[in-house]
Structure formats: structure tokens, C-alpha cells
Amino acid sequence: MPRPIVATIDRAALSHNLDVARSLTTGARTWAVVKADAYGHGVLTAASAFADADGLALIEIENAIRLRESGWKKPILLLEGCFSSLDWHAAGEHRLSVVIHSDEQLSEFEATPLARKLDVFLKFNTGMNRLGFRIERARDVAARAEQYEGTGEITLMTHFACADEPDGHLDALARFNAATADLRYARSLANSAACFDFGRVGAGGSAGTAQQDWVRPGIMLYGATPFSHASRSAMSLQLKAAMTVTTEVIAIQSLQPGERVGYGAAYTAKRNERIAVIACGYADGYPRQAPSGTPVLVDGQRAPIAGRVSMDKITVDVTDVPLARVGSQVQLWGDRLAVDEVANAAGTIGYELLTAIAARVPRRIV
Structure with a gap:
């Protein structure tokens, strides 16, 4: 039997989130960004x-070629361009x-020299x-x-820092x-954040020419917020989590007050506690820096991490989840626990958690 950890990818959620982006940017063409293996x-x-x-936009030319070979016929954009003459020929x-x-x-x-x-x-x-030419050179670079x-066709682009x-793009625009x-x-x-303010980011600042825009x-x-402030959560933006990472409890330990847990004995029990050991660790892509208190869901109930994340295991205080047992289902993030909340607790961003999921974690597509 394989380890119980799995990342479930919801294609319907991905499509829904694209629909949200397109509804926000009516009149523009949409690059769906699929870099870092989407x-x-x-x-x-x-x-x-x-x-x-x-169209699809990414950095890795090998994945661009995979997309063509899989039957994608619409445009594909290399976001960092080409790195060698071989890349230019492959692009052609x-x-x-x-x-x-x-x-x-x-x-x-x-x-x-290119064939097309x-x-x-x-x-x-x-x-x-x-990356980028100085904006003051726009006219000369475009003419060249x-x-x-x-x-072929020329498009002008920039990336908002x-x-x-709030209004953080206006000076650059x-x-x-x-x-x-x-x-x-x-x-x-x-980009994602600017899509939510597209009315003020249309081509040349003019809604009349917005149909010429490409948004990215x-x-x-993928169902995570592009904003750092809690008032603009993924749920409030009508986005759906496309990745749900789940695992199981593989052991239960009973601790007395003063007993400690894990590497460095970093967590000390303050009462009689039940500690669940779950099959996930930083080798699976979970952030090692996630502190005690970072939430997970055990049988649908919130429970805090207790002690350091190790390579293959995480320990969780399930004292207040009395029915937790070996085999209990655990959600690390996903459709019931926002990846952004976990990322904030770990001092990082949802982007990092999603892209860091390790190859050894099986993907299940629904």
C-alpha cells in the first residue's frame, strides 16, 4: 500500500477560476499562466x-513542446523568452x-534565421x-x-511589482x-491581482481598446488569492481551490503535562494531550517553517500542529478531536482549509505551497 498522502486536482475548479478571470476582463484575450507545471x-x-x-503562458520550453504534442493548437507564450539559438528554432x-x-x-x-x-x-x-527594457526606450525598441x-505581431507588456x-499598479501603469x-x-x-481592477488597467488606460489586451x-x-490582505481572500473573490492535499493519521501518542514532541523537543504538552502523527513532511512539500499552531483538519475539525515539521511526519494536537484515531482523514489545505491561511501561518504565500508539492506525492485528477 502506498503512503496515504495525495494531492487531488479538481479540473472543474480550474475551469471555474478561468471563468472568473474572463468575466473580470471582458474584451481582453486571456493567457492562462501554467508555469512551474501549472x-x-x-x-x-x-x-x-x-x-x-x-493561450497558455509558461517559462519552460520543454513543457511548451509537450503542450503542442498533446494537441494544444492555440498560442503559447514563453514568458522569459529564449535562452539559446536552439530555443529560437524550437519556437519557430x-x-x-x-x-x-x-x-x-x-x-x-x-x-x-527562422522558418517562420x-x-x-x-x-x-x-x-x-x-526583466525588461527601460520603459523610456519603448518607441525605439518597438521600431527595431x-x-x-x-x-510577426508585436505586443507591449510589463509586469506590475x-x-x-491598493492602487499599487497605478504608478507603473x-x-x-x-x-x-x-x-x-x-x-x-x-496579472491576477490587476485582473480584479481591470477597469483601470485596460490597454493604454482606455476601455475602448481593451479588446486588444492580453491579460495574464x-x-x-488555482484558487488562491493574489492579495496579501485577509479582506480579499480567495473565497471572497469567488475562487475555488483546485488542489486539495490530504493524508491520514498513522499513530496516536498520549502525553502528560511537561512531555515534549519531535526534533529539538520544540513542543511541550501543557495538559494531558493526544498527539496524532500524520503522513506528511517537508519532503512532500509541506513548509518546514510552519510553526506550532498552524491548522490542519482532522476528520473535518481544526487541529493545530504541535512541534517541528520533519521530513516525513507532522505531529498534531488532537486533544480536542476526541474521535481522532489511526486512519482519520487529514486535510492539509484545499477545499475546506484555504492554502493561503496555511501559508500565512507558515510565513510564506500560497504560491510557494502549491508549487512545492513534491513529485513523490501522487496526483489524483477529478
Whole structure:
């Protein structure tokens, strides 16, 4: 028998979340972001759930090729572009759209003879200061790209550094609009957080041209909030959890006051306590830094972690879950316990928990 831990992936929830994104961004085309193996959900599974998306966006060219080979015929965008001449040739062969974010990439694109034109997304830096041409160069970079015979359609894009904060995207949007106001190209601006404020993020700031936009929802498609403040939880945003991670109790220990639990004896019983040992640990992708008190559900009831997360096991105080026993069902996060709540308790974000689920955890698709 395999260990009882499993990650259940809900395709209907994925499709629902895409519908939410599309309803928020009426008139725009939608890139469903499936990087990092679709945030841990499986890129081919996600692609089947995102059949109504206008395209898929990711970083890994090998997964882009897998998507083509599996039958995906709509556009695919490489969000970090190409890293070698082999990538450029593969992009041409498999009809991939490509982000270009630097002079070095643009020069390599121009120097690589391709069998077909590539649609390019020129990425500009509006304050993130990671990838992208300086926004002040928008006109010159676009003109250069347009002159090259291998260039197909051109789209201008940026990535907002602070879209998860109230009005956090407005300064970057103003800079982008000022530099590109009279350029006739389509835009790609909105990430998940900005999708919820799409009325103020349309192409060139104008709702009249929003139909030319490409939006790029990511984390919201998987049922987690893109916002850090509790008032904008995934549930309040009408999102559904697409990954539910469950396991079982594999042992019960009875502790007296003063007895300790786990590595470093980091947890001390304050009363007569029942401690459940569950089959999950940091080797499964659960955050090692999750402190005592981080919630799980045992037979549907909330119970706190007690002591350090170890490689293969977590200990949980089930004193107040009197019917808990070996074989009791445990939910680590999912449809009844938000991944964002667990992430907040562990001092991280839902993105990390979803993408960190280990390969040894079986996926069950429903």
C-alpha cells in the first residue's frame, strides 16, 4: 500500500477560476499562466481545464513542446523568452510566441534565421527592476523589432511589482501609458491581482481598446488569492481551490503535562494531550517553517500542529478531536482549509505551497 498522502486536482475548479478571470476582463484575450507545471497542478491537466483560454503562458520550453504534442493548437507564450539559438528554432518549429526583454535577446533573435515569423512580446520595466527594457526606450525598441523580417505581431507588456496592494499598479501603469500612448501595438498588462481592477488597467488606460489586451492570470486560476490582505481572500473573490492535499493519521501518542514532541523537543504538552502523527513532511512539500499552531483538519475539525515539521511526519494536537484515531482523514489545505491561511501561518504565500508539492506525492485528477 502506498503512503496515504495525495494531492487531488479538481479540473472543474480550474475551469471555474478561468471563468472568473474572463468575466473580470471582458474584451481582453486571456493567457492562462501554467508555469512551474501549472503551479504544481500538472501542465497537461491544467491545459485541458483551460480549453477556453486564448493561450497558455509558461517559462519552460520543454513543457511548451509537450503542450503542442498533446494537441494544444492555440498560442503559447514563453514568458522569459529564449535562452539559446536552439530555443529560437524550437519556437519557430512549434509556433511559440516569445517574450523579448533585453538587447541581448533581441540581437540573438535578429541573428537567428527562422522558418517562420514569431509573434513577440516586448517586455518593459516599469519598476519591478528584474526583466525588461527601460520603459523610456519603448518607441525605439518597438521600431527595431518591427524592422526585422522575422517579427510577426508585436505586443507591449510589463509586469506590475505592487498590484497586490491598493492602487499599487497605478504608478507603473501611468509610466507605461506615458511612454506608449501613441504606439499602435496591443498590450499585455494585467496579472491576477490587476485582473480584479481591470477597469483601470485596460490597454493604454482606455476601455475602448481593451479588446486588444492580453491579460495574464496566474495564481487566481488555482484558487488562491493574489492579495496579501485577509479582506480579499480567495473565497471572497469567488475562487475555488483546485488542489486539495490530504493524508491520514498513522499513530496516536498520549502525553502528560511537561512531555515534549519531535526534533529539538520544540513542543511541550501543557495538559494531558493526544498527539496524532500524520503522513506528511517537508519532503512532500509541506513548509518546514510552519510553526506550532498552524491548522490542519482532522476528520473535518481544526487541529493545530504541535512541534517541528520533519521530513516525513507532522505531529498534531488532537486533544480536542476526541474521535481522532489511526486512519482519520487529514486535510492539509484545499477545499475546506484555504492554502493561503496555511501559508500565512507558515510565513510564506500560497504560491510557494502549491508549487512545492513534491513529485513523490501522487496526483489524483477529478
